[in-house]
Amino acid sequence: MPLNNYLAERKQALQTSKRPAMIMTHVVCGYPSFEANWKALEIMDSFGVDLVELQFPFSEPSADGPLFVKANQEAISNGVHVNDCFEFMAKVTAKFSFKVIMMGYYNTVFKTGLENFMQRLKAAGAYGFILPDLPVDEAGELHQLARELDLAPIVLMTPTNTDARLEQLASCANGFIYTVARKGVTGSGTNMNTQVSDFIQRCQKFTDLPLAVGFGVSTAEDVTFIGKHADIAVIGTAALKAWEANNEKGLRDFFTQLLS
Amino acid sequence: MDLFDFKDGREGYYGKYGGTFLPEILHSTIEELKAEFRKAKADPAFWQEFMALMQSYSGRPTPVTHLANLSNQLGGAQIYVKREDLNHTGSHKINNVMGQGLLAKRMGKTRVIAETGAGQHGYATATMAARFGFESKIYMGAVDVARQRPNVFWMENMGSEVVAVTDGQQTLKDAINECLRDWVTNMDNTHYVLGTACGPHPFPEMVSWFQSIIGREAREQILTSAGKLPDRIFACVGGGSNAIGLFQGFMDDKEVQLVGCEAGGFGPGKGNHASRLAYKDASIGVAQGMKTYFLQNDDGNMLETHSVAAGLDYIGVNPVLVHLWEEDRVRFEAVTDAQVTEALKVTMRSEGLIPALESSHGFAQAIIEAKEMSKDEVVLINMSGRGDKDIFTIADALDDNHWKEFIKQKADAYSSEA
Ligand SMILES: Cc1ncc(COP(=O)(O)O)c(C=O)c1O
Numbered sequence: 191m192p193l194n195n196y197l198a199e200r201k202q203a204l205q206t207s208k209r210p211a212m213i214m215t216h217v218v219c220g221y222p223s224f225e226a227n228w229k230a231l232e233i234m235d236s237f238g239v240d241l242v243e244l245q246f247p248f249s250e251p252s253a254d255g256p257l258f259v260k261a262n263q264e265a266i267s268n269g270v271h272v273n274d275c276f277e278f279m280a281k282v283t284a285k286f287s288f289k290v291i292m293m294g295y296y297n298t299v300f301k302t303g304l305e306n307f308m309q310r311l312k313a314a315g316a317y318g319f320i321l322p323d324l325p326v327d328e329a330g331e332l333h334q335l336a337r338e339l340d341l342a343p344i345v346l347m348t349p350t351n352t353d354a355r356l357e358q359l360a361s362c363a364n365g366f367i368y369t370v371a372r373k374g375v376t377g378s379g380t381n382m383n384t385q386v387s388d389f390i391q392r393c394q395k396f397t398d399l400p401l402a403v404g405f406g407v408s409t410a411e412d413v414t415f416i417g418k419h420a421d422i423a424v425i426g427t428a429a430l431k432a433w434e435a436n437n438e439k440g441l442r443d444f445f446t447q448l449l450s
Numbered sequence: 451m452d453l454f455d456f457k458d459g460r461e462g463y464y465g466k467y468g469g470t471f472l473p474e475i476l477h478s479t480i481e482e483l484k485a486e487f488r489k490a491k492a493d494p495a496f497w498q499e500f501m502a503l504m505q506s507y508s509g510r511p512t513p514v515t516h517l518a519n520l521s522n523q524l525g526g527a528q529i530y531v532k533r534e535d536l537n538h539t540g541s542h543k544i545n546n547v548m549g550q551g552l553l554a555k556r557m558g559k560t561r562v563i564a565e566t567g568a569g570q571h572g573y574a575t576a577t578m579a580a581r582f583g584f585e586s587k588i589y590m591g592a593v594d595v596a597r598q599r600p601n602v603f604w605m606e607n608m609g610s611e612v613v614a615v616t617d618g619q620q621t622l623k624d625a626i627n628e629c630l631r632d633w634v635t636n637m638d639n640t641h642y643v644l645g646t647a648c649g650p651h652p653f654p655e656m657v658s659w660f661q662s663i664i665g666r667e668a669r670e671q672i673l674t675s676a677g678k679l680p681d682r683i684f685a686c687v688g689g690g691s692n693a694i695g696l697f698q699g700f701m702d703d704k705e706v707q708l709v710g711c712e713a714g715g716f717g718p719g720k721g722n723h724a725s726r727l728a729y730k731d732a733s734i735g736v737a738q739g740m741k742t743y744f745l746q747n748d749d750g751n752m753l754e755t756h757s758v759a760a761g762l763d764y765i766g767v768n769p770v771l772v773h774l775w776e777e778d779r780v781r782f783e784a785v786t787d788a789q790v791t792e793a794l795k796v797t798m799r800s801e802g803l804i805p806a807l808e809s810s811h812g813f814a815q816a817i818i819e820a821k822e823m824s825k826d827e828v829v830l831i832n833m834s835g836r837g838d839k840d841i842f843t844i845a846d847a848l849d850d851n852h853w854k855e856f857i858k859q860k861a862d863a864y865s866s867e868a
Binding site for chain 2: 247248249250251252253255259260263266271272295296297298300301302322323324325327328345346347348349350351352355359370373374
């Protein structure tokens with residue numbers, strides 16, 4: 191799959207760089223505006239991020255914390271539609287060197303039509319998708335369609351999963367695996383500790399795919415920690431907070447401290 | 451007919467509807483709940499414990515009452531009412547809550563959370579938590595907090611923390627999202643007491659099971675008091691728990707028409723109402739843990755909804771009922787706010803009963819249909835709750851000047867205290 195090849199290359203490149211881990215960032219389409227998204231992406235690109243999640247806003251973002259809830263809600267009330275998100279995605283993938291993963295909730299896909307949505311994702315240049323409210327047990331048809339189009343369905347592993355479940359999740363995964371470092375919604379802090387590294391190790395028993403570690407990553411130490419145990423550091427809420435605090439300068443300063 | 455044997459399809463599915471759509475982090479929590487529920491359902495002692503509790507604590511069995519005056523006034527079918535309003539806390543919600551409370555105890559949970567719209571479910575949950583010694587937190591849309599203050603008062607005084615949810619439309623669906631967010635954080639010690647027959651499997655089945663106590667009692671009672679089965683039965687449908695509770699008692703009685711009454715609000719038209727099936731503004735989607743009909747736009751984002759009754763003001767609907775609707779077993783009708791107010795007035799004056807605004811939807815539709823039926827026919831309405839909690843909304847709807855005077859006096863007294 192293209193995503194697997196891309197990540198293999200990027201992992202190779204890490205060996206000769208000072209950066210401890212690959213970086214995936216997150217943008218909510220149309221929040222605060224597509225223009226602001228574009229500026230944020232330029233900054234992320236200039237810092238050499240590897241992957242960007244483009245979130246399609248949904249009215250019921252039940253896995254998100256307060257900041258992303260607000261972002262989803264305001265994007266929708268600003269009149270952002272699924273069509274706009276696809277158009278924006280196509281522009282982004284044409285321009286930047288990072289690869290794009292669609293992130294959102296299953297109803298957006300379901301309502302657009304599974305096949306239609308997958309084809310449009312492919313056409314817009316995405317490499318995969320993350321749907322946190324679609325468990326693998328319900329994802330058979332969608333994952334089949336994705337395979338046919340070489341799109342990677344990103345599966346989540348969590349500390350509450352049993353070994354048997356982790357094995358099942360691994361068998362459905364492709365591209366990379368998103369390991370959720372802790373319970374809770376997006377945006378709350380995580381102590382990067384042995385509990386997290388033990389969990390990552392447990393995941394590694396079941397898969398050879400690169401592991402992304404999400405939820406609460408905000409400092410250079412976090413990234414170093416992730417680089418030691420896993421592959422991809424996911425930067426979500428912390429970057430949006432930095433943007434909210436001081437727009438472009440805030441975001442640039444944030445990445446400077448994060449990746450210095 | 452067993453709606454829950456899943457012999458024609460996957461577990462948790464009713465036709466195309468239902469399922470379990472939750473973040474992976476809750477997978478093991480839901481598996482634990484399913485396993486505990488299966489054990490309880492297979493254990494006759496559990497149901498006996500539940501029945502005994504409902505008798506001693508909530509006053510079950512609730513009676514069926516013949517509304518002779520209203521029936522005569524309308525000149526049509528004989529109207530009977532199943533009196534869920536006589537439960538402790540004033541609605542059917544306590545049936546489900548006590549059942550889930552017993553289950554939470556079995557699972558060793560020490561904390562419960564719940565969403566609430568009208569506040570009846572939150573009120574019942576606060577009661578249960580106080581009695582069973584659980585810590586409790588109730589999430590309620592800020593709009594609903596404002597329109598159902600009396601219930602908030604009781605919840606807080608029974609020791610629950612009530613959180614006013616200010617996301618989204620600030621109603622029931624937003625309170626459910628907030629519960630899911632709490633649950634993905636605190637599942638180790640927390641049980642989510644979902645208040646209606648919606649959400650991820652096993653909730654629709656579990657809530658239906660606890661609420662089936664309504665239909666089991668009602669079938670026997672109506673046979674005794676009316677001497678025959680009802681020709682039609684009516685229940686309001688928010689999420690759809692009181693309706694499925696009553697309907698289950700009559701599922702095998704093919705000649706009994708089952709009528710679900712939705713919130714028609716201001717009438718048809720997107721954003722004007724909360725009618726998922728009777729009006730044609732909803733479509734199939736996946737949200738809040740389940741696949742069912744939702745009031746949503748082409749992007750799959752949820753529409754604004756409106757109803758005078760907070761408990762019916764919801765985007766989605768019980769997947770079991772959707773299946774029964776597609777099978778032509780349940781008929782759906784929508785009743786407007788204006789019709790509801792009229793029905794409530796008539797019922798108060800003719801019978802001295804005060805149905806909740808939610809329940810009044812069932813009354814309104816039954817009144818419309820009973821008029822056209824013959825005198826030897828029988829209809830049964832589920833009075834899912836009492837209207838005391840709605841005193842502010844009803845007073846507004848009736849434009850009651852004495853009430854307004856009283857509130858003004860109270861307000862003056864409080865402000866001179868301050
Ligand atoms: C009195 C009463 N009836 C009905 C409902 C609607 O819920 P359901 O459709 O689950 O019975 C509510 C919900 O709050 C309620 O308080």
